[in-house]
Each structure stands twice: as C-alpha cells, then as structure tokens.
Amino acid sequence: MALKTNVRFPQRGGMPEGDPNNSHDLLTQEELEKRGILLTSLDKLFRWGTGWSLWPLQFGLACCAIEMICTTQSRFDMSRFGYEVFRNSPRQADVMIVAGTITEKMRPAVELLYHQMPEPKWVIAMGSCAISGGPFVDSYSVVAGADKVVPVDVYVPGCPPRPEALIDGMLQLKAKLLHPERQQVVRDVK
Amino acid sequence: MQNLNVNSERYTLNMGPQHPSTHGVLRIVADFDGETCVSADPQIGYLHRGMEKLLESRTYVQGMPYTDRLDYLAGVNNNLPYALAVEKLLGVEIPERASLLRMLSCEIMRLASYMVGIGIYIMDLGAVSAVFYPYQQREYALEVMSALCGARMTQGYIRFGGVQADWNEQCDAALQKLLDEFPPFLEMYHKLVDENEIFLHRTKGVGVVTAEQAKAYGLTGANLRASGVSYDLRRDAPYCLYDRFKFKVPVQQAGDCHARYVQRMEECEVIYQLIKDIYAALKETEGGEIMGKVPKVLRVPAGEAYAQTENPKGIMGCMVASDGKTNPLRVHFRRPSFDNIAIYSELMPGHKMADLVTIIASFDIVLGEIDA
Ligand code: SF4
Numbered sequence: 187m188a189l190k191t192n193v194r195f196p197q198r199g200g201m202p203e204g205d206p207n208n209s210h211d212l213l214t215q216e217e218l219e220k221r222g223i224l225l226t227s228l229d230k231l232f233r234w235g236t237g238w239s240l241w242p243l244q245f246g247l248a249c250c251a252i253e254m255i256c257t258t259q260s261r262f263d264m265s266r267f268g269y270e271v272f273r274n275s276p277r278q279a280d281v282m283i284v285a286g287t288i289t290e291k292m293r294p295a296v297e298l299l300y301h302q303m304p305e306p307k308w309v310i311a312m313g314s315c316a317i318s319g320g321p322f323v324d325s326y327s328v329v330a331g332a333d334k335v336v337p338v339d340v341y342v343p344g345c346p347p348r349p350e351a352l353i354d355g356m357l358q359l360k361a362k363l364l365h366p367e368r369q370q371v372v373r374d375v376k
Numbered sequence: 377m378q379n380l381n382v383n384s385e386r387y388t389l390n391m392g393p394q395h396p397s398t399h400g401v402l403r404i405v406a407d408f409d410g411e412t413c414v415s416a417d418p419q420i421g422y423l424h425r426g427m428e429k430l431l432e433s434r435t436y437v438q439g440m441p442y443t444d445r446l447d448y449l450a451g452v453n454n455n456l457p458y459a460l461a462v463e464k465l466l467g468v469e470i471p472e473r474a475s476l477l478r479m480l481s482c483e484i485m486r487l488a489s490y491m492v493g494i495g496i497y498i499m500d501l502g503a504v505s506a507v508f509y510p511y512q513q514r515e516y517a518l519e520v521m522s523a524l525c526g527a528r529m530t531q532g533y534i535r536f537g538g539v540q541a542d543w544n545e546q547c548d549a550a551l552q553k554l555l556d557e558f559p560p561f562l563e564m565y566h567k568l569v570d571e572n573e574i575f576l577h578r579t580k581g582v583g584v585v586t587a588e589q590a591k592a593y594g595l596t597g598a599n600l601r602a603s604g605v606s607y608d609l610r611r612d613a614p615y616c617l618y619d620r621f622k623f624k625v626p627v628q629q630a631g632d633c634h635a636r637y638v639q640r641m642e643e644c645e646v647i648y649q650l651i652k653d654i655y656a657a658l659k660e661t662e663g664g665e666i667m668g669k670v671p672k673v674l675r676v677p678a679g680e681a682y683a684q685t686e687n688p689k690g691i692m693g694c695m696v697a698s699d700g701k702t703n704p705l706r707v708h709f710r711r712p713s714f715d716n717i718a719i720y721s722e723l724m725p726g727h728k729m730a731d732l733v734t735i736i737a738s739f740d741i742v743l744g745e746i747d748a
Binding site: 191199244245246247248249251252253255256259261274276286287289292295299321322324325326327328344345346 | 393394395396400401421423424427429430433437441442445448449469507511512513515528529530555642709743746
C-alpha cells in the first residue's frame with residue numbers, strides 16, 4: 187500500500203534510503219517501516235494486542251472443564267501464549283470457553299454470563315457437548331450445542347479435547363482476530 | 377437464630393452456579409445474619425444430563441462410556457460398578473489378570489482424583505501455588521492411563537468380562553515415573569501446607585461432622601473415615617481381588633475440615649503402596665487372559681443385580697435391571713457425592729461466610745456425579 191505521508195526525515199548515515207524516484211521527500215509506508223516507524227489503524231493494533239492476551243472466563247460446566255484446568259497447569263502451561271488470566275467475573279473476561287454440557291437448567295445462566303461480558307467478546311465451544319450435545323444429544327434435559335444459546339467462534343472437537351487441542355483452539359481464535367477477512371476455516375481431516 | 381448484634385443485617389446470598397469455588401455448577405442459596413450463615417440450601421440439577429434415562433435406550437456396551445462421565449475425575453472407577461453389576465447377571469468369570477488390571481487402573485485414577493481434590497481444596501483457601509504440584513502428579517498418573525488405553529480422562533477402559541487393553545512397556549515406564557516422583561512430592565507437600573498458619577486457622581474446628589451425623593447422612597469414602605468411622609469397602613466387602621492385599625485404612629477422629637485434608641493425604645500413601653503391590657502381582661500373571669468369555673452381542677438374562685465399589689468420592693453403587701433384551705430396563709447409580717452434600721444444610725449454619733467455601737472444598741465433590 188503506497189500510503190503517502192508528509193513526514194520528512196533528515197537523511198542520516200546508515201538509514202535506508204527512500205525510493206530514488208520519489209522526488210517529493212514523502213515516504214511510503216514500506217519506507218517508513220524500514221525506518222522502524224509503524225503506521226496502523228487503532229483497530230488493527232487493538233486486535234493484535236487482544237489476540238496475544240485473551241482473558242478467558244473461568245467457567246466450567248462438566249468434564250471438559252477439568253481438561254481446561256489442566257491446560258492452565260504447569261505441564262501444558264497456557265501462559266506461554268498469554269491466555270492464563272482466567273477471570274472469575276464475566277465483567278473482566280473477553281473469551282468464554284464453554285467447557286461441558288449445557289443443560290436446560292443452565293441455559294439461562296450461560297446466556298446471562300455471555301451478556302454480562304463486555305464487548306468485544308468471543309466464544310469457544312470445547313468438546314462435543316458444547317458443539318452439538320455430544321453423547322447426551324437426545325437427552326430430555328440437554329441443550330444440543332452452545333451455538334443454540336450464544337454465538338460460537340471456534341469449535342474444539344473431542345470428548346474431552348486434549349489440552350493441546352484447546353491451546354490450538356485459542357490460537358485459532360487469535361488467527362481469527364488478526365485476520366478478520368477470513369470467513370471460515372475448516373480443518374482437513376487427514 | 378436470635379439476632380444479638382443490633383447492627384447486623386439479614387440477607388440472602390446466592391453462590392453459583394458459576395462460582396470458582398463450587399467445583400462446577402453447584403449452587404448454594406444461603407441466608408446470612410451479618411457474616412454468619414443462618415441457613416444454607418444446596419441447589420442441584422445444573423448438570424443433570426439424564427444419564428440413567430439415556431442408558432435405557434442404549435445397549436449395554438454403548439452404556440459403558442456414559443459411566444465415565446459421572447465422576448469424571450476418575451473415569452475407570454465408575455466403569456467398575458456398572459461392569460460388576462452386569463457381570464453378575466451374565467455370570468461370567470473374570471480372568472485374574474483382568475481383575476488386577478482393573479484394580480491397578482482404579483487405584484491410579486484414585487490417586488489422580490485425590491490430587492485434584494487436595495489441590496483444589498488448598499487453592500480455594502487462597503493458596504494458588506499449592507494446586508500446581510498435585511496437578512503435576514496427576515499428569516504422571518494420566519500418562520500411565522493414556523499409555524494403557526489411549527485416553528487421558530474418560531477412558532472407558534473396563535469392558536464386560538475384562539479390560540480393553542493389556543499392560544505394555546510404555547505403561548511400565550510411565551508407572552515407574554509416577555512411583556519415583558510421588559514420595560518426594562508428598563514429603564514436599566506436607567512441608568508446604570501442613571504447618572501453614574492460615575490453613576490451620578481456616579480449617580481446624582470448621583465443619584465438624586460427628587460419627588453419628590456422618591452415618592445418619594450416609595456419608596461415605598474419605599469424608600466418613602475423617603469422622604472416625606473405619607469403613608472401606610475394599611477391606612470390608614472386597615470386590616475384584618482386593619481381599620488378596622493387606623492395606624491400612626487410615627481414620628481421623630476430629631471430623632472437621634482439617635481432618636478431611638489429613639485423611640486424604642494419609643490415604644495417598646496407602647494408595648501408593650497398593651499400586652506397588654498390585655503392580656507386583658500383575659507382573660506374576662504375565663501373558664494371562666484379559667477378557668473372559670462374553671458373547672459378541674450382549675443379551676443379559678432377566679433379573680436385577682447390584683454392585684458397589686469404593687470410589688475416590690465414596691461408595692458408588694450400580695443397580696441394573698434387565699428384561700432379557702440388549703438394552704437394560706433400568707439402571708440406577710448410587711452416587712457418593714450426591715449423598716455427601718446432603719449434610720451441607722445442617723453443617724453450614726453457624727459458620728462464617730468464608731467457611732462455607734472451606735466446607736464445600738473439603739468434601740471433594742464432583743458435580744457430574746451429583747446431578748448425573
Ligand atoms: S464433551 Fe465429553 S468430556 Fe466434554 S463435557 Fe461432554 S461428555 Fe464431558
């Protein structure tokens with residue numbers, strides 16, 4: 187992108203030269219970046235920052251929650267990626283990991299928690315229960331998937347998914363934040 | 377209760393279903409007078425998945441994975457009562473090696489479950505660093521299980537008539553790691569927690585359950601033994617091959633939250649010794665059968681059977697009624713956590729708000745089991 191700015195820089199030794207054809211002393215974005223100056227939109231910067239430090243809501247529903255806790259423990263150590271700040275209050279969280287079966291009795295609470303989270307917010311459906319109801323899909327008391335209640339951004343399959351899978355799910359969410367133009371990513375099953 | 381403090385206020389406090397210290401989705405509605413609890417009412421059902429009803433529409437074999445999801449901290453331990461009950465109806469003989477493998481995997485998962493129970497308990501009291509060490513040990517235990525059957529948590533390892541897979545070399549290595557790492561951990565953890573001033577203040581004399589109360593409310597497992605009742609199904613009504621092994625059943629007399637912690641820590645040593653003994657016995661049955669003679673399509677003869685086992689949370693029972701078809705007529709589970717929390721409404725009044733958290737944590741409940 188040839189974004190023209192009227193920033194002028196004194197020529198110093200060692201700095202990369204501008205385009206010799208550029209006779210107006212105006213620098214393109216690439217040239218600015220070469221000089222260590224980054225131009226970005228606030229939105230992009232914000233999404234970049236969020237992508238590296240998502241704060242999940244500490245909210246366990248069933249078996250999958252145990253694997254979610256394991257992910258934060260020392261062996262798998264989600265803090266390597268900056269996602270270890272599990273908040274107990276929805277008001278301080280920006281990603282909700284639906285880890286477990288949503289029952290009809292729990293549905294209003296899940297909905298309320300989602301609405302209590304400040305915008306922008308994202309949802310990860312962890313485990314087959316949160317994806318589609320899983321083994322309990324035909325039960326009289328089970329909601330068949332988190333997407334019946336809240337909008338879901340990333341699905342992590344498994345029953346329960348291994349901690350690595352949840353970390354991958356978080357990284358997928360990061361990719362989604364950094365590349366909003368991508369519509370949908372479906373992984374190949376090899 | 378009489379309101380002696382004129383300045384205190386009466387109010388109702390709702391804890392849960394989303395609360396970090398309710399171990400999942402338990403909800404407690406409690407009335408307070410100032411800081412003191414006047415009445416407490418545990419509300420359950422937020423994880424009711426209709427498990428027993430679902431089992432009726434599944435074949436026996438399909439039903440097995442569901443039992444893993446009851447007490448999901450110790451999957452195999454839940455398979456066992458269901459398998460034992462159905463096997464009673466089938467009348468199959470379980471090979472020795474299969475029985476030993478069942479016991480070994482159950483003890484390993486019992487250790488893993490205790491690690492979570494203890495770690496989360498101390499964490500709920502505010503010592504967050506104390507949760508990392510037990511979870512490390514739990515990972516070693518889960519490594520053994522995943523080497524044995526390929527799954528970390530919901531294993532479904534036990535089959536009708538035997539077990540799914542035989543012991544292999546990777547299991548040897550993984551188990552050796554667990555056996556090597558565990559004693560130093562236990563010693564270190566005692567040093568870390570036992571003498572802690574805050575821990576002692578928050579647990580000693582809190583939530584005292586007398587032996588009579590414990591028996592009247594049907595408490596089982598470590599919670600019962602912490603109140604001075606020496607009762608352990610593995611010793612008093614042995615199933616599998618537990619009668620072959622000699623082991624100590626620790627008992628505490630105090631019955632308070634501190635006793636429940638001490639009880640679990642002492643039981644860890646017993647479990648550790650038991651794992652070693654069973655492992656040694658398993659080595660002697662090298663090359664033995666791991667599956668009994670069970671038909672491909674299970675048609676269980678009509679009748680009823682009940683089997684119970686000592687699970688990490690208490691006594692787990694399973695009643696199976698069959699009418700001769702491929703799926704059961706009715707399955708019912710006696711879930712220990714469900715019976716253990718019944719005492720809350722009596723135990724909590726009179727305690728301070730923060731003690732409620734201690735009491736919940738000290739019972740080591742799991743919601744999958746309570747709501748089923
Ligand atoms: S997906 Fe499986 S492990 Fe996760 S909550 Fe559902 S039943 Fe439990």
